[in-house]
Amino acid sequence: MCNQCNYENLLNASDLNATDNRLRVLEVIGNNSYPLSAADIFTTLKRTCSINRVTVYRILDLLVERGIVDRISTGGRAFYYGMAPNENHHPHPHFYCTRCGQMDCLTQDSLNVDTKALWKTFPGRIDKVEVRVDGICKNCMK
C-alpha cells in the first residue's frame, strides 16, 4: 500500500495527461501490496466504473513504457504489474505461488543480489533485473 506516491505527479512527470482512467489504474496498482494481473486490475475497476478491458491494457503498456509501472513475469501465462522502483518503491524480488497464482513481494534483502559485476562487464544495455521465487505459498501448503 502506497500513501506516498502522488499518481498525478508521476503521470505529469512522464508527459502523460492524468486522465481518470490512468489515475484509476495507477491507484489500483499502487494501493495494492502485491502485483496484480491485467485481469485483476480490470475486474477491480469494473466494480466501480465503466472501463474497457483494452483501455486497461493500453494504459498498462503506457505506464510500463514510461517506467512508472513494472511488468513482472510469473511462472504462469499472464504478466503481473506493480509500481516500478522510485523513491518510495525499492526494487525487490517476488514470490509466485504456482498453485494459486498469488504473487507476493519479498523484502529487498531477503535475497541478496549483487549486480555490480554484471553492470561493469555486460556488453549490452541492462534495463532491469528480475528475481522471482517460485513455489507453493503458506496457504496452499495446508
Add this chain to the structure above:
Amino acid sequence: MCNQCNYENLLNASDLNATDNRLRVLEVIGNNSYPLSAADIFTTLKRTCSINRVTVYRILDLLVERGIVDRISTGGRAFYYGMAPNENHHPHPHFYCTRCGQMDCLTQDSLNVDTKALWKTFPGRIDKVEVRVDGICKNCMK
C-alpha cells in the same frame, strides 16, 4: 552445448521411455547454448522429422514436470526451455533482449544471488529461484 548429458539416461532415471521424439526434443534443448521457445524447438525438429506441435508441448510439459528441463519466463509472452540444473548444468541467470527476443545464459557468478536467508525463513515451499536480466543485447545496440 552439452556433450556430457546422456539424454536416454536422464529420461530413464525419471521413469520415462526414451522415445525418439523425447530424445529429439531433449537433444535440441541440450545441444543449444541458450534456452529456446517451444516454437523454436518445433521449427527445428520440423526440419528433420515429422512431429506435431502438440507433441512438442506435451513432451516439454513432461520434461519440466520431471525436472529434466526448466521452463524459463521471459519478458515476453512465450516460455523458453533450457536444461534443468543437474551435475552438468548449474543454475544460472539469463539475459533477455527485449528487442529481438534472444535469450542468453549468464555465467553462474555474474550475478551473485544469496538465497540462504530466504530458505531458512520462508513459510512456504520454494521450488526455484529465477533471475533474469532484461535489456538490449549487443547486436541490437548497433
Add this chain to the structure above:
DNA sequence: CATTCAATGCAATAAATTTGCATTGAGATT
C-alpha cells in the same frame, strides 16, 4: 490373435494480449 496402453496426431478450444477502426469530447482555430 485379441487386448491394452503409452505415445502421438489432429482439430477445436482457451487464455491473454494486441490490432484496426470507429467514436467522443475538450481545447485550438477559424
Add this chain to the structure above:
DNA sequence: AATCTCAATGCAAATTTATTGCATTGAATG
C-alpha cells in the same frame, strides 16, 4: 459559434501461445 484536431477510449476481430478432447497407432502382453 461552427469547425477542426487529436488524444483517449470503446468495440469487434485477430493474433499468439498453449491446452484439451478424442481418434489412431503400434509395440508389448496375455
